[in-house]
Amino acid sequence: MLLKKGRCVKGVNFKNHLDVGHPVTNAKIYDAQGADELIFLDITANKEERHILIDIVEKTASECFMPLTVGGGIKTISDIDKVLRAGGDKVSINTTAVENPRFIGQAAKKFGRQCIVVAIDYKLNKKRKNEVFIYNGTKATGRDSIEWAREVADLGAGEILLTNIDKEGTRSGYDIEIIREVSGAVNIPVIASGGAGNLEDLKKAIIDGHASAVSLASIFHFTDQNVIKARNYLKTWGVDVRTEA
Amino acid sequence: MGSKTLGSQKIAVIDYQMGNVHSVAKAFKLIGGDVVISNKKEVIERADCVVLPGVGAFADGMKNIKKFGLIKILEEEILKKRKPFLGICLGMQLLAKESDEFGLHKGLGWLDASVKMIKTGDTNLKVPHVGWNNIKMNIKCPLFKEIRQNSEFYFVHSFHVVCKLTQNVMAVCDYGIKLTAAIQKNNIFAVQFHPEKSQTAGLRVLENFLNLSKKEHA
Numbered sequence: 022m023l024l025k026k027g028r029c030v031k032g033v034n035f036k037n038h039l040d041v042g043h044p045v046t047n048a049k050i051y052d053a054q055g056a057d058e059l060i061f062l063d064i065t066a067n068k069e070e071r072h073i074l075i076d077i078v079e080k081t082a083s084e085c086f087m088p089l090t091v092g093g094g095i096k097t098i099s100d101i102d103k104v105l106r107a108g109g110d111k112v113s114i115n116t117t118a119v120e121n122p123r124f125i126g127q128a129a130k131k132f133g134r135q136c137i138v139v140a141i142d143y144k145l146n147k148k149r150k151n152e153v154f155i156y157n158g159t160k161a162t163g164r165d166s167i168e169w170a171r172e173v174a175d176l177g178a179g180e181i182l183l184t185n186i187d188k189e190g191t192r193s194g195y196d197i198e199i200i201r202e203v204s205g206a207v208n209i210p211v212i213a214s215g216g217a218g219n220l221e222d223l224k225k226a227i228i229d230g231h232a233s234a235v236s237l238a239s240i241f242h243f244t245d246q247n248v249i250k251a252r253n254y255l256k257t258w259g260v261d262v263r264t265e266a
Numbered sequence: 267m268g269s270k271t272l273g274s275q276k277i278a279v280i281d282y283q284m285g286n287v288h289s290v291a292k293a294f295k296l297i298g299g300d301v302v303i304s305n306k307k308e309v310i311e312r313a314d315c316v317v318l319p320g321v322g323a324f325a326d327g328m329k330n331i332k333k334f335g336l337i338k339i340l341e342e343e344i345l346k347k348r349k350p351f352l353g354i355c356l357g358m359q360l361l362a363k364e365s366d367e368f369g370l371h372k373g374l375g376w377l378d379a380s381v382k383m384i385k386t387g388d389t390n391l392k393v394p395h396v397g398w399n400n401i402k403m404n405i406k407c408p409l410f411k412e413i414r415q416n417s418e419f420y421f422v423h424s425f426h427v428v429c430k431l432t433q434n435v436m437a438v439c440d441y442g443i444k445l446t447a448a449i450q451k452n453n454i455f456a457v458q459f460h461p462e463k464s465q466t467a468g469l470r471v472l473e474n475f476l477n478l479s480k481k482e483h484a
Binding site for chain 2: 052055057058079082083086087088089102105106107108109110111130131132133134135136179180208209210231233234263264265
């Protein structure tokens, strides 16, 4: 769930966001359907508006007894501490990981590496290379997505949330090739993100792309698919999903 | 410190600045316990049962337990007075004698166990072990009363507790190797998974723990 000024939003290729409801209400629906985890990514992430995010995490954690990952503007140890104290289980770090890679290790040492998710947003650049972008997909970093994945795993990341910016919100299928490359390059779990348009896409990301988990947004916001259908579909393909949720 | 009236079961959730105390407290509140988040001696003394949650690195966890002077209090209330105790995740690992997370560190030593990095020996089984996994439980363990065998719980950890005594192990989870998922030694209970994050089955574990202290103090 992308959050902007306390609302849940969704766009295409990190742009043109539409309002898709109240985050806590949405969270309760996903919880009732037995989602395995919720990811909140705050795309406002202004210092002045951080309390809104913390407030949403707190409210969600009082009603949904399920795993919560929280990201957007995480810059300091104290930012992580606030998220965890509000009821988050993991934090997702993106821009700060690139600008200050040592922070990954510092955070892992303080909170354990299982708590530190590094989000990698990438897209094809003019040289047809998959380049990592920060600041919500607006700033190129010159880093190669697979090399950066390897580096963050070495630095202490516990998971990688891998998002193809060109795919995000398009519902045209995940970027299976890069998912498979990154999953093979690191020994930590990789969450596939960006592009899920139908249930077959989930199967492909897991079976062909070797993703440890799949992250979905548009398909739940804008189609009649839901967590229950997704789980049942994956089960028929022999994917190890929860049996009763 | 407010002097709350002694109502039903008073649960002390230990705050030693290691993460997610509020989720645990909220879960117990939902079940109907009288929860206090604290690291104060008086509160822990008055509590009917004690919960040690925790997210973070082992060394920091021990450092903070010492910093807040909790070792003596916990030993008095749990080991001597035998109040029901529940350790969750890091709160379970700290009961071991030692851990090799970021160097060798001494734990509380309540259990004859050590904490080791998970080595699955299978590149598809990645570490950290993150996500839902089913557990094989000893159905005689009161924590698992009326919970279906093989129920799934949420795990998020890179290290696991290796017990010397198998009779202390109340549940295991298969992740290439057998990981200790739950422990009981007398009044000391501990779980590696997060019951406060495991939806219905998780809340049932917490309820079972709470009922335990009702019985013992009836």
